[in-house]
Amino acid sequence: MLLGAVDLGSNSFRVEIGRVEGERIVTQSYWKETVRLAGGFDKTGALTPEIQARALAALARFNERLAGLPPERVRAVGTQAMRVATNAPDFLRKAQNVLGYPIDILSGHEEARLVFKGCAQTLPPSDKRRLVVDIGGASTEMIIGEGLDAKRYESYRIGCVNTSIRFFADGRITAKSLERATTACAAELEESMTTFGAGNYDEAYGSAGTFGAVSDICRALGWSDGIVRPEHLEKLRRMLLDMRDISEISFPGLKEDRREVIAGGIAVLTAVYRVLGIEEMRPASGALRVGLLYDLLGRVSNRDTRDVSIETLMEASRLDREQANRVANIAQTIYTTLSPEADAEKVRYLRWAALLHECGMIISSSRYHRHGHYIVSNADMPGFSRLEQDRLAALVLSQRGTLKKVEDELDALISTETVLALRLAVIFAHARKDVALPVMDAKRTSDGFEMRMEEVWLNAHPLTDYLLREETEFWSKIDRHLSIQKF
Numbered sequence: 037m038l039l040g041a042v043d044l045g046s047n048s049f050r051v052e053i054g055r056v057e058g059e060r061i062v063t064q065s066y067w068k069e070t071v072r073l074a075g076g077f078d079k080t081g082a083l084t085p086e087i088q089a090r091a092l093a094a095l096a097r098f099n100e101r102l103a104g105l106p107p108e109r110v111r112a113v114g115t116q117a118m119r120v121a122t123n124a125p126d127f128l129r130k131a132q133n134v135l136g137y138p139i140d141i142l143s144g145h146e147e148a149r150l151v152f153k154g155c156a157q158t159l160p161p162s163d164k165r166r167l168v169v170d171i172g173g174a175s176t177e178m179i180i181g182e183g184l185d186a187k188r189y190e191s192y193r194i195g196c197v198n199t200s201i202r203f204f205a206d207g208r209i210t211a212k213s214l215e216r217a218t219t220a221c222a223a224e225l226e227e228s229m230t231t232f233g234a235g236n237y238d239e240a241y242g243s244a245g246t247f248g249a250v251s252d253i254c255r256a257l258g259w260s261d262g263i264v265r266p267e268h269l270e271k272l273r274r275m276l277l278d279m280r281d282i283s284e285i286s287f288p289g290l291k292e293d294r295r296e297v298i299a300g301g302i303a304v305l306t307a308v309y310r311v312l313g314i315e316e317m318r319p320a321s322g323a324l325r326v327g328l329l330y331d332l333l334g335r336v337s338n339r340d341t342r343d344v345s346i347e348t349l350m351e352a353s354r355l356d357r358e359q360a361n362r363v364a365n366i367a368q369t370i371y372t373t374l375s376p377e378a379d380a381e382k383v384r385y386l387r388w389a390a391l392l393h394e395c396g397m398i399i400s401s402s403r404y405h406r407h408g409h410y411i412v413s414n415a416d417m418p419g420f421s422r423l424e425q426d427r428l429a430a431l432v433l434s435q436r437g438t439l440k441k442v443e444d445e446l447d448a449l450i451s452t453e454t455v456l457a458l459r460l461a462v463i464f465a466h467a468r469k470d471v472a473l474p475v476m477d478a479k480r481t482s483d484g485f486e487m488r489m490e491e492v493w494l495n496a497h498p499l500t501d502y503l504l505r506e507e508t509e510f511w512s513k514i515d516r517h518l519s520i521q522k523f
Contacts, residue, residue, distance in 0.1 A: 038064060040105045041328035042098060042112035044139065046074035047173025047197050047245060047297065049091070051098045054329045061329050067101055069094040070293040073117040074174035074197035082123040088130070095135040102137065111332045112139040113421065115147055116175035116193065140421030144191025147324065148177035149418050152186040154327030155243050155320040167237035170323060171246035171304050173197035178232045188231055194224050196246045200300030207282045209299055214273060217300065221307035234313040241320035246301035249294045251319040256289030265316045269306050276302065331419065341419030346388050349415055353395035359468050364390035366473065367461035374453045374478050374485060386454045389431035390461060409433035431455065435462050443514045456485065463503045484517030491522035
């Protein structure tokens with residue numbers, strides 16, 4: 037089995053195809069293109085037409101690399117530059133069309149978790165607490181974990197591209213500009229000291245382009261076997277100052293595509309060492325794209341990280357599990373009635389939303405669906421992209437009351453079938469006890485659904501009958517048709 041990962045980083049775009057061999061993933065092919073997405077913002081914070089064109093051209097080539105892989109075996113993600121771009125939704129639509137696969141925008145926390153997952157898979161097994169630092173084009177992720185699991189993680193909005201643009205835009209490298217860049221990065225990272233500083237980890241690793249570039253320089257200069265120590269950064273700082281201009285940068289072992297951003301990268305890395313008190317850091321391969329591949333392997337092998345996040349949130353919310361499973365089972369049954377050719381991914385989201393539908397009750401039983409929407413929207417849920425979390429939150433919000441609040445999301449973010457199935461499940465389970473559903477069938481119409489239900493059953497359950505009639509009115513108020521007839 038082949039799996040594909042696409043990393044739309046703020047500096048470089050990468051695509052990796054891995055071949056699954058048992059529990060391992062072996063690289064089948066890898067391709068990288070330097071796009072510098074974080075260097076292509078206009079004054080409004082939007083990605084410029086020029087940088088979009090460069091990015092789309094790279095994605096068109098990636099599409100050819102991925103040709104033949106089914107959508108469920110490819111995961112494409114955007115990081116910090118796409119998180120902050122004011123025109124990200126518009127660019128995302130174009131990017132998905134060109135790539136030919138959906139693209140998720142990761143939260144900083146999710147990016148950090150996947151970075152650690154990727155590094156942990158490529159490092160020797162150990163029970164030590166490992167710090168992983170990943171300096172990207174527009175953000176820096178810090179993670180402490182044990183084994184294959186990240187325990188604490190955070191993302192900071194500094195990287196090699198945005199730091200280079202901010203402090204070395206004219207190309208000149210002076211003692212003042214280099215120190216200003218390092219000090220500004222240290223200020224951004226100051227709060228990380230408590231969580232990630234010395235004493236919180238046993239060994240430190242650097243991941244991604246910037247650290248890899250510095251590690252390669254240290255090796256090429258004969259300073260180490262790839263380990264980077266504070267004295268190495270000081271030597272590099274002095275060498276940068278002697279070069280005076282970015283156009284004159286020439287380090288042994290430095291790839292040409294890193295030259296323009298290495299000054300900013302060294303400033304960020306120096307700040308990391310200063311703030312965290314790092315004495316030495318070793319290189320770690322893998323990073324985000326390998327983390328994506330292993331996370332994807334979990335999804336296609338029924339070891340989905342998202343299931344663990346749902347279980348964790350259920351536990352934290354102290355849910356009535358019997359009722360949660362009751363609603364989930366009814367919702368799934370109704371969904372297959374509404375949509376006989378059930379979409380597996382929609383069923384998954386419907387079940388997750390049903391399991392969490394009462395999580396807002398930990399705040400208040402009044403308007404708990406709105407509290408649940410807030411919780412699901414803002415909780416730290418490993419495995420979920422920002423869009424996936426928004427979809428799940430919207431489903432939780434849609435479970436009861438008027439539909440005006442989710443009208444714009446219907447058939448855009450969430451499907452009509454899943455919303456209706458969840459709402460009907462909540463109605464049928466209102467008594468909080470097991471219930472045998474009435475015989476029913478349904479057919480799709482141009483603007484909704486026509487359903488038929490067993491009259492004898494409805495007559496024996498007058499409150500449910502009333503709630504179902506009320507449900508048809510809720511749908512009519514957003515110009516959607518729901519007819520429930522007895523037979």
